[in-house]
Every structure is written in structure tokens, then in C-alpha cells.
Amino acid sequence: PHGVSQVILTQFDRIMINKMVGSSEAGIYSFAYNLYTIVMITSTSIDNVWSTWFYEKISSKDYIRIKERSTQMFYIMALFCAGIMLMSPEIIKVLAPSTYYDSVYSAIPVVCAAFFAFLYYFPSGVEYYLGKTYLIAVGTCGAAAVNIILNYIFIRKYGYVAVAYTTLITYMLYFIFHYIISRKIYKERLFSVKSILGSSLIVL
Secondary structure, three states: OHHHHHHHHHHHHHHHHHHHOOHHHHHHHHHHHHHHHHHHHHHHHHHHHHHHHHHHHHHOOOHHHHHHHHHHHHHHHHHHHHHHHHHHHHHHHHHOOHHHHHHHHHHHHHHHHHHHHHHHHHHHHHHHHOOOHHHHHHHHHHHHHHHHHHHHHHHHHHOOOHHHHHHHHHHHHHHHHHHHHHHHHOOOOOOOHHHHHHHHHHHO
């Protein structure tokens, strides 16, 4: 269910735009989504290193180091995402013909959504460590359902650009859900709330 819901989260936006607005708008949005992919490739690479280190530290109860390192990760990724958002008009102009320039209006909220998708890795690591993987599936299925509903409502009202903002809202809720769950199933405060809020505000 987790894997299927992830596919829905990453692919269904374009399917709905194609069906409800048109193929050219779906193409423009797809180009903007390439910037999301850049951030998520970076996020996945960081998580591959982080998760192994995190499991070692949580098993030895080295909570101070976890909080310090996670804070650094939050701000590094926030600055990376902010940099991509600031450069997105130029990136699009270099990589695409003029017919795709409108994708910049989707690119910025989509990159912001990628930041919250990155934040998800941290509380979900707690769920994986404790073997509570069904909670991850519940969160992802819920996020996919919310995304489809929001898309259906707001594409009709505001057009394809609305999908970028529904994606942002979905990933914000996705992260918040997993953060709350991780706090309930593991009583130690592993991540700094101030750092999460501070790095999120930088991106927003």
C-alpha cells in the first residue's frame, strides 16, 4: 500500500491535469516537476547515509547527537531548496523553450513540497526502527487520498497551477502526521521543533 500510494502521489497529479485541463498543461507541469526530482534524488541520497547512522545512534540512545545532526540536515536542505527556488526561472529558461516558461509558477511550490517530503524521512526512521511500518502505509495512503481530493476540487477552480499547491499542502500534512506519530510511539524528543519550524520558514 505504501509503494502504490507513493506512485499515486508522484504520478496522479499529471494524470488529473491531463484529463481535466489538457495534455499541454500536463507537459508544462511535468517539466516543473523535474525540479522536485532533483531535490528528491538529493534527499534519498542523504537518507541512505542518515538512516544507517540514525539506527546506530538511537540504539545507543545518543539523542543529543541525533538532534544536532538532524538540525544541520534541516538547514542544509532548506538552503538547497531555497537556492533551487531562487534559480528556478533561470534553470527553466536554460533547459526549456519559451513554451515551458510558465512552469516556473508550479516549480516553486513543488520544490517547497519536496522539502517537506525530505523532512518525512526523519520521523519515518523512528517508525522503521520500531517496526511500525503499517503506520507508514497508513500515512502514505492518507496523503494520496488527500492529494486526489484537493486536486479534484482546486484544478476545477484554479487550473493546473493549483496542483503544485495541493502537492505542497499534502506533503506538509504528510510530514506532520508522521512527526506526531513518531512522538507518540517514541517518547524521547529526537528532533528540534525550533529547527523544523526555522528551516520550514526559510523555504516557505
